[in-house]
Amino acid sequence: MIQFNAADLVWLLPEIILFVTASAVVLLSVIVRPEARSGLAALAVIGALAAGWAAYGLSDGNVELFSRMVIVDPFATYFRYLFVLAVLGGVLLSVRTLQTEGGNRSEYYGLMLFAAIGMMVMAEAGDLLMVYIGLELMSLSLYILAGFYRRETRSNEAAIKYFILGTLASGIFVYGLSLLYGLTGTTSIRAIGEIVSAGGLSRPALVLALAMVGTAFAFKVAAVPFHMWTPDVYEGAPTPVTAFMSVGPKAAGFAVFLRVFLEAFPAAQPDWNNLVIVLSILTMAVGNIIAIAQTSVKRMLAYSSIGHAGYILIGLVGGTAVGAGAVLFYLLMYTITNLGAFGILVVLQREKGRVETLDDFAGLGKTHPAAALGMLIFLFSLTGIPPMAGFFGKFYLFTAAVKAGYVWLAVLGVLMSAVSAFYYLRVVLAMYMQEPAAAGAGEPMSQPSAVLAVTIAAFLTVGIGILLNPLLSLAAASLPKM
Amino acid sequence: MNLDQAFFLYFAAMIVVFSIVTITRKNPVYAVMALLVVFFHVAGLYVLLNAEFIAALQVVVYAGAILVLYLFVLMLLSVPREALGAAAHRRWPVYALVGGATTFEIALLLARSKFAPRPGPYPPDVVREMGSTQAIGTVLFTEFLYPFEVISLVLLVAMIGAIVLTKKWTPAQGGEEGR
Numbered sequence: 001m002i003q004f005n006a007a008d009l010v011w012l013l014p015e016i017i018l019f020v021t022a023s024a025v026v027l028l029s030v031i032v033r034p035e036a037r038s039g040l041a042a043l044a045v046i047g048a049l050a051a052g053w054a055a056y057g058l059s060d061g062n063v064e065l066f067s068r069m070v071i072v073d074p075f076a077t078y079f080r081y082l083f084v085l086a087v088l089g090g091v092l093l094s095v096r097t098l099q100t101e102g103g104n105r106s107e108y109y110g111l112m113l114f115a116a117i118g119m120m121v122m123a124e125a126g127d128l129l130m131v132y133i134g135l136e137l138m139s140l141s142l143y144i145l146a147g148f149y150r151r152e153t154r155s156n157e158a159a160i161k162y163f164i165l166g167t168l169a170s171g172i173f174v175y176g177l178s179l180l181y182g183l184t185g186t187t188s189i190r191a192i193g194e195i196v197s198a199g200g201l202s203r204p205a206l207v208l209a210l211a212m213v214g215t216a217f218a219f220k221v222a223a224v225p226f227h228m229w230t231p232d233v234y235e236g237a238p239t240p241v242t243a244f245m246s247v248g249p250k251a252a253g254f255a256v257f258l259r260v261f262l263e264a265f266p267a268a269q270p271d272w273n274n275l276v277i278v279l280s281i282l283t284m285a286v287g288n289i290i291a292i293a294q295t296s297v298k299r300m301l302a303y304s305s306i307g308h309a310g311y312i313l314i315g316l317v318g319g320t321a322v323g324a325g326a327v328l329f330y331l332l333m334y335t336i337t338n339l340g341a342f343g344i345l346v347v348l349q350r351e352k353g354r355v356e357t358l359d360d361f362a363g364l365g366k367t368h369p370a371a372a373l374g375m376l377i378f379l380f381s382l383t384g385i386p387p388m389a390g391f392f393g394k395f396y397l398f399t400a401a402v403k404a405g406y407v408w409l410a411v412l413g414v415l416m417s418a419v420s421a422f423y424y425l426r427v428v429l430a431m432y433m434q435e436p437a438a439a440g441a442g443e444p445m446s447q448p449s450a451v452l453a454v455t456i457a458a459f460l461t462v463g464i465g466i467l468l469n470p471l472l473s474l475a476a477a478s479l480p481k482m
Numbered sequence: 483m484n485l486d487q488a489f490f491l492y493f494a495a496m497i498v499v500f501s502i503v504t505i506t507r508k509n510p511v512y513a514v515m516a517l518l519v520v521f522f523h524v525a526g527l528y529v530l531l532n533a534e535f536i537a538a539l540q541v542v543v544y545a546g547a548i549l550v551l552y553l554f555v556l557m558l559l560s561v562p563r564e565a566l567g568a569a570a571h572r573r574w575p576v577y578a579l580v581g582g583a584t585t586f587e588i589a590l591l592l593a594r595s596k597f598a599p600r601p602g603p604y605p606p607d608v609v610r611e612m613g614s615t616q617a618i619g620t621v622l623f624t625e626f627l628y629p630f631e632v633i634s635l636v637l638l639v640a641m642i643g644a645i646v647l648t649k650k651w652t653p654a655q656g657g658e659e660g661r
Contacts, residue, residue: 070628
């Protein structure tokens with residue numbers, strides 16, 4: 001029996017701040033006049049910043065709360081920062097397109113904040129029950145966000161597809177949990193770890209449970225062969241939502257992956273290691289190779305984000321501390337860069353019609369040099385060209401693989417990066433080498449907040465080299481317990 | 483085979499059979515009725531597990547509330563018979579094969595496993611002594627307080643979503659043409 005201690009709630013301050021802000025935004029969006037609704041975006045940004053500040057204030061904590069349902073440790077804090085970044089990017093990118101396409105309904109920002117709470121619950125979970133509830137909170141918010149721009153049929157289709165496949169993944173996850181509970185009699189991640197380490201569990205059921213839990217995580221991070229939903233959903237969802245969706249849930253999925261597989265199943269590592277290797281190879285290969293065939297830049301970025309999930313999976317192989325640190329570091333690089341890349345698509349958007357195809361990018365270097373330069377930076381970073389953020393991320397991931405004794409996997413990762421250079425640089429080629437298409441498409445609309453977000457992301461992507469050491473030591477200090 | 487096992491087999495078999503009926507009926511009303519049978523038999527399983535309170539909730543919430551809601555939606559939509567389309571997808575043999583193989587595989591793995599969890603803090607005799615309602619209330623508001631609160635957020639999001647996605651837009655919101 002536990003006693004409830006109100007002082008414990010302090011440790012949940014970031015979530016509480018996000019919840020209060022989200023509720024305020026949802027309530028106010030009924031009252032506030034339509035013209036003043038972008039003020040609610042400002043409120044959401046302030047709330048997210050306050051949550052980030054609260055997370056910083058609690059960053060030296062290492063506590064377990066509420067019968068170990070919640071763990072606030074450096075690992076959770078690191079992911080709190082990541083999710084604050086993702087939600088800030090998502091809100092700032094959305095302001096203008098929500099007015100033109102989304103019916104200007106500002107409940108949108110509330111849902112984004114709720115999704116961020118769900119991600120935080122996942123990253124802090126000390127119990128598989130909390131993992132599941134956090135997953136549902138995040139996914140439910142994202143299903144709605146994906147279908148938020150109701151006039152767009154593609155947006156509706158994306159929401160339905162995401163919802164149906166997402167529910168299936170949740171079902172498989174819960175089935176896996178029920179098997180684990182049947183084997184161990186507990187849902188606490190640490191208690192499961194102790195029982196699995198003690199050995200004597202029935203192996204077929206354990207492997208089956210691992211496969212099912214792994215399937216659900218692979219679905220959330222869009223790893224092949226559970227990636228089918230990704231291109232359609234990323235392409236159909238409103239672009240700012242895609243930007244948010246391509247970084248937040250992916251980071252949350254990997255957070256849970258690290259926490260559960262390294263803490264609960266280190267003893268079963270030989271069993272899941274091969275699964276992760278196969279997932280990683282398939283994900284890198286399919287994501288990068290299909291991306292070559294895309295003519296829509298948005299869809300290309302969707303496949304590229306599948307490919308990146310493959311690189312990150314390399315860091316999990318072997319289950320080493322170096323690998324886990326590299327995953328944390330890479331997730332930060334990926335979050336900044338991918339928010340920026342999708343952000344450019346948002347910034348270029350016109351009053352009528354999105355800018356998505358490769359042809360739209362032709363001659364961009366002449367017509368909109370600043371946007372083209374930004375895209376160049378983000379694409380170089382995704383390819384992994386020094387001194388961009390993505391280079392350092394990949395460098396540490398592949399180094400970790402070599403140290404864990406998987407040299408061939410690192411070589412494969414580098415090869416796949418070379419493949420990815422082909423389709424990333426094709427966009428750069430179109431921007432700088434081709435002549436702009438005939439005028440008449442109209443000018444991009446003015447979106448100060450989105451431009452601000454993209455500019456910050458661009459500076460971070462280029463300047464990450466300066467901050468490299470503090471960030472690396474932050475990631476190294478934020479490892480999950482193993 | 484003792485009586486418990488016989489009842490379990492009966493309930494489990496009915497759940498499987500009527501789940502299949504649910505997803506294969508062309509007429510949605512039949513499907514909903516088959517689902518009703520499934521829900522009642524799931525409640526039966528809960529009774530076998532000494533969880534009378536959850537069994538009652540299962541009947542009240544699922545059979546009583548959710549199914550009635552389904553029926554209301556069906557009635558209000560009044561889907562014309564032609565629009566229902568084919569009951570089975572034309573590639574159903576492929577799906578049946580994949581599904582059957584997966585089921586077989588899971589069954590095979592489970593049949594070769596042993597489940598022997600340690601008894602938790604609430605074994606059947608403790609629950610029987612304090613009553614299953616009280617036992618659930620106690621753990622729900624102590625050990626599981628935090629998950630209980632977070633689930634309320636999930637429900638809140640679902641409500642916001644239902645309103646946002648279905649409420650009519652005013653013309654100022656870009657109104658819906660002919661919808």
